[in-house]
Amino acid sequence: MKSGRFGAWLAMAIGALYFLAPLIATFEFSLRMRRGEYSFDAYRVVLGSSAFHDSFLYSTVLGAVTIVVGLLVVVPTAYWVHLRLPKLRGVVEFITLLPLVIPAIVLVFGYIKLYGSSSILPLTTTSLGADALLMFGYVGLGLPYIYRSVETALRAIDVRTLTEAAESQGAGIWTILFHVILPNIRSGILSGAFLTFAIVIGEFTFASLLDRPAFGPYLQLIGANRAYEPSALAIIAFALTWACMGLIQLFGSGIRLSADKR
Amino acid sequence: MTTTAAAQSTRALRLPNLAAWLGVAPFFIFAVMFLLLPTASLLVGAFQDHDGAFTLANLGRLWQPSIRLSYLLSIEVSVASAFFGALIGLALAIAALRGGLPAWVRPTLMTFSGVASNFAGVPLAFAFMATLGRLGFVTVLLRSIGFDIYVAGFNLFTFTGLTLTYLYFQIPLMVLVVAPAIDGLRAEWSEAAEILGAGRLQYWRMIVMPILWPSVLGASLLLFANAFGAIATAYALTGSFLNIVPILLYAQIRGDVLHDPNLGYALALGMLLITGLSNLAYLYLRARSDRWLK
Numbered sequence: 001m002k003s004g005r006f007g008a009w010l011a012m013a014i015g016a017l018y019f020l021a022p023l024i025a026t027f028e029f030s031l032r033m034r035r036g037e038y039s040f041d042a043y044r045v046v047l048g049s050s051a052f053h054d055s056f057l058y059s060t061v062l063g064a065v066t067i068v069v070g071l072l073v074v075v076p077t078a079y080w081v082h083l084r085l086p087k088l089r090g091v092v093e094f095i096t097l098l099p100l101v102i103p104a105i106v107l108v109f110g111y112i113k114l115y116g117s118s119s120i121l122p123l124t125t126t127s128l129g130a131d132a133l134l135m136f137g138y139v140g141l142g143l144p145y146i147y148r149s150v151e152t153a154l155r156a157i158d159v160r161t162l163t164e165a166a167e168s169q170g171a172g173i174w175t176i177l178f179h180v181i182l183p184n185i186r187s188g189i190l191s192g193a194f195l196t197f198a199i200v201i202g203e204f205t206f207a208s209l210l211d212r213p214a215f216g217p218y219l220q221l222i223g224a225n226r227a228y229e230p231s232a233l234a235i236i237a238f239a240l241t242w243a244c245m246g247l248i249q250l251f252g253s254g255i256r257l258s259a260d261k262r
Numbered sequence: 263m264t265t266t267a268a269a270q271s272t273r274a275l276r277l278p279n280l281a282a283w284l285g286v287a288p289f290f291i292f293a294v295m296f297l298l299l300p301t302a303s304l305l306v307g308a309f310q311d312h313d314g315a316f317t318l319a320n321l322g323r324l325w326q327p328s329i330r331l332s333y334l335l336s337i338e339v340s341v342a343s344a345f346f347g348a349l350i351g352l353a354l355a356i357a358a359l360r361g362g363l364p365a366w367v368r369p370t371l372m373t374f375s376g377v378a379s380n381f382a383g384v385p386l387a388f389a390f391m392a393t394l395g396r397l398g399f400v401t402v403l404l405r406s407i408g409f410d411i412y413v414a415g416f417n418l419f420t421f422t423g424l425t426l427t428y429l430y431f432q433i434p435l436m437v438l439v440v441a442p443a444i445d446g447l448r449a450e451w452s453e454a455a456e457i458l459g460a461g462r463l464q465y466w467r468m469i470v471m472p473i474l475w476p477s478v479l480g481a482s483l484l485l486f487a488n489a490f491g492a493i494a495t496a497y498a499l500t501g502s503f504l505n506i507v508p509i510l511l512y513a514q515i516r517g518d519v520l521h522d523p524n525l526g527y528a529l530a531l532g533m534l535l536i537t538g539l540s541n542l543a544y545l546y547l548r549a550r551s552d553r554w555l556k
Contacts, residue, residue: 008361012371015354015433019378022389022430025399029392077289080282088286095293101541102301103491105508106530109515110300113307113527136296173281198380204494209515216494219384223391223498230388237385238377245377 023238030231042232046222055218059207062131062214063200066138067193070146073139075189078150079181082159096147099140104205108137112209130210137206142196149195153188154181190251198244202237301534307527320528329510333532336490336506339421343428344485350429351436352478358437359444372441375434382431387498390427394418419500427495432485439484443477443551473551480547483540491537507533 033041046052081088099107111133115123123129162184166176182189207214219237223230311317324330357363358371393400394411395418404411417423447470455465493508502509507529514526 005362008357008363011353011357011361012363012367015350015371018433019374019430021400022393025393026389028399073289073292076285080285084279084282085286092286092289095289095297097541097545098293098297101487101534101538102297103493103508103533103537105491105493105511105515106304106533107297107300109511109526109530110304111296112515113523114300114303136292139292140296173285195380202383202385204384204497205512209512216384219388220494220498223384223388224501231392234385234388234392238381238389241381242377245373245380248376249373 023235026231026234026238030228030235033228042228043236046229046232046236051218055213055215058213059201059203059215062135062138063197066135066142066200067146067196069135070139070142070196071150071189071193074143074146074150074192075182075185076177078147078154079159079177082151082154083163092147096143099143104137104141104203105209107140108206108209111137124210130212134206134210134212134214137210138196138200138203141199141203141206142192145195145199146192149188149192150185151188153185157181157184187251191248194244194247194251198241201240304527304530305534307524308531310524310527312524320524321531323525324528324532328505329529332505332507332510335421335504336508337536339424339428339504339506340486340489342421342425343432343489344482346425347429347432347436347485348440348478348482351433351481352440354433355437355441355444359441360447371437375437377434379431379434379438382492383494384498386427386430387495390418390423390430390499394423394426419503421504424496424499424504427499428489428492432489435488436481436485439481440474440477443474447473476547476551480544480551483544483547487537487540487544490540491533 030042031038031040033039033045077092081092112124115121115129115133117125123133159181162180163176166180171180202216202219203214204216204220206212208217208220219230219233222233308320309316309318311319324333354371358367390398392398394416395401396412398418401411418427451469452465455469460468491508493506493512496504496506497509497512502513511526511529511533514522514529
């Protein structure tokens with residue numbers, strides 16, 4: 001038993017070394033911009049550049065729209081499948097898994113073929129059309145995560161009773177969805193939303209091939225041309241991912257605690 | 263009079279179902295327009311020539327040496343990162359969940375895995391350049407104690423370097439996927455084995471491994487597909503120096519090489535076939551292991 005515990009500590013120590021070394025190294029590297037002393041110059045340069053501001057703002061707004069559209073697509077579907085169309089569950093679940101099966105580069109290639117300049121719906125030819133296409137692509141990337149967290153949250157509440165109670169009070173379907181169901185699955189919605197945001201904010205493949213001025217292609221461009229700024233950006237990106245996961249823990253804890261008590 | 267009343271009552275009964283179908287309509291429209299049709303149109307294109315006639319020539323041309331080598335390299339990187347990712351991830355998960363470590367280790371590992379499995383793409387490439395690049399922190403540190411990894415043959419922008427970088431998201435993914443299976447190992451099984459006189463090794467070999475292997479193999483296949491479709495990390499790390507399939511396809515879409523869209527569709531079909539089959543096998547194995555771990 002004692003040797004087993006030593007082995008477990010050893011495994012964790014090696015794991016910690018592998019996972020912390022790149023973070024420490026990247027942070028150290030990001031401080032080396034000024035010769036001979038540590039400074040936050042690289043961060044100052046990055047955070048002060050308008051290319052950073054523009055691309056980051058673009059991706060943030062696109063991420064927010066993605067989350068709203070994703071929820072509009074997923075929440076009513078999950079609700080109706082739960083309540084009245086259980087025979088669709090298999091099909092819906094299969095579809096939500098597709099974005100994990102189809103590589104992003106294949107999917108975006110399909111977009112370019114289907115919605116390119118010679119198509120009946122040439123979305124890629126206008127800037128707004130390409131933005132919309134990118135947004136729908138991101139809804140696809142987030143679909144598995146949004147669906148799963150909404151579905152888990154729906155399972156934890158009594159959808160049928162809540163719906164019947166609201167109906168007997170004279171509520172219409174929109175009132176039921178937005179004022180009764182939505183507040184009750186808030187934790188699931190927030191988990192799905194933050195996870196989607198974490199995936200979308202630095203996404204490269206879709207944005208680059210649809211030629212959009214997003215944060216991912218900006219990161220790649222800086223990486224190809226600068227020395228110290230990429231490290232500062234990597235630290236910022238890691239902090240962002242960490243913040244999204246932290247927010248999931250914070251808001252998701254409602255579900256998890258009640259599940260533990262059972 | 264009675265017929266209208268009957269019609270009204272059936273209508274009232276049917277209305278909610280109509281509402282339900284209307285409610286799921288956006289989902290299916292989205293799925294058809296932005297998941298199914300784009301993929302299907304590539305699959306069709308893979309079997310067409312320039313004029314749209316049916317042909318198998320595109321698939322045949324996948325066999326040309328440069329493309330064959332790309333697939334081979336992609337499969338090698340994916341197998342290596344899936345194999346080591348699964349092995350190390352499993353070891354870490356077992357250590358944290360069953361190793362008798364303090365209670366804080368488990369949530370720390372799980373939270374960190376959630377972050378690191380999503381920390382892929384361009385920033386991950388930056389992090390590894392700052393760590394193991396020619397001027398990277400660890401490279402310089404090791405050189406200062408007299409061991410130059412680049413003289414010893416290491417290079418971040420090669421197969422080994424890419425695999426090492428992929429492990430940064432593969433290991434945490436393995437921890438997250440395999441943890442429920444390890445949690446499903448019941449304490450009774452270990453106690454029963456001990457009472458019947460089994461040693462620790464016998465317990466692991468004859469009880470844990472037969473129950474865990476479908477989960478472990480399934481998770482490895484998931485890791486394989488995960489690495490096979492990844493492009494951003496490799497592209498930011500090596501440019502088009504390492505010709506894995508996604509990078510070849512990226513270049514084809516940008517119009518840099520090949521200049522043959524139909525061959526591009528065939529490339530995409532090949533990728534889809536590989537990720538599709540490994541995901542199917544993963545789902546089958548997961549269903550199999552769920553039988554035990556309820």
